[in-house]
Amino acid sequence: MIGKLKGTVDEIGEDHVVVDVHDVGYIAYCGTRTLASLPGPDEAIVLFVETYVREDMIRLYGFSSAAERDWFRLLQTVQGVGARVALAVTGTLSSGDLANAIALQDKAMVARAPGVGPKVAARIVAELKDKVPAFSGAGSDESFGLKRELGEGVAPAPITDAVSALVNLGYARDQAANAVASAARDGAEDADSATLIRLGLKVLSRG
Template identity: 70%
Template sequence: MIGKLKGTLDEIDEDHCVIDVHGVGYVAFCPARTLAALPSPGEAVVLFIETYVREDMIRLYGFRTALEREWFRLLMNNVQGVGAKVALAVLSTLAPADLANAIALRDIAMVSRAPGVGKKVAERIVTELKNKAPAYAGETTGTIGLKQELGEGVAPAPVADAVSALVNLGYSRDIAANAVAGALKAAGEGADSAKLIRFGLKELAR
């Protein structure tokens, strides 16, 4: 199995690219976000690869990061009705952190923005991955956990009050939760609401 390709970018097409590795051209099908971030043809490139083997076909799927590849596997292996095409469409539309965020908040509309992903499929993605998303959220794991607690009504009172205060100041709930998650890291878990609000405003001012 091929897990990674390191070579020279030969060409970029609508849904794939070709990487020259010591004279052999490998075709890798990629999310649009990955294709858009590739360098110009002739430059060095590295892609993390998922190899898909069938009796009549071997296909390579390429990603900028190992985390993107893990999300591809997660979508393919855990959500009924999601194949490679739909998984690529989702990752073309949403970065891993945004996808994890949408799942944590049960934001079906956000997931269904992906081409070819209807409401039912988006609902399955959100439902079937709700317990797996935090492990694949990358650097946003703490924020995702906080948002889950807020959504379930189990967040500590100072945290919930701080988020509510920022929302009342005109920030969206999502932005407020991000700011308070950052404030918790700076102020500590035992901080009161006033301190969290103060630190949260500092986060928002950055």
């Protein structure tokens, strides 16, 4: 099995890159984000790879990081999600964005990926919600847990109100949730909504 390619870029296509490793060209199919991050022809490249072996073919999928490859694998544990859909999702959302979408049960964010309909997006956020915290690298378990409570509608009222207020001020929902989760994690979990809004704005001003 091929787990990583280290060589130079030979050619970049619409959905793949050819990596020259000691005069052997390996075709690796990549998502949009990975393709956009690639260097130019003849430049050095390191590509993390997932190898698929079928009776009639061997196909390589390439990723710019090991975390992106891990998400590709994890997504395929969801019913109805194959390599094509997993590649579309990882090609559209960063690891952090995907972790946030799952924590907040944000089906619409996942459905931004080409070819991912509402039903598949709903299954992804539902089936992965208990698998992500340690896996995602998206912050502490406490922060992730609080964001998941927000997504499921069971977070304390002051926290919910603070997130809604920040959203009304023009911040994206995941930004607002991150900020309030950070404020709560730093010891303000039992604070009232006004305090959480003030602390959340302070977090957002640093970002």
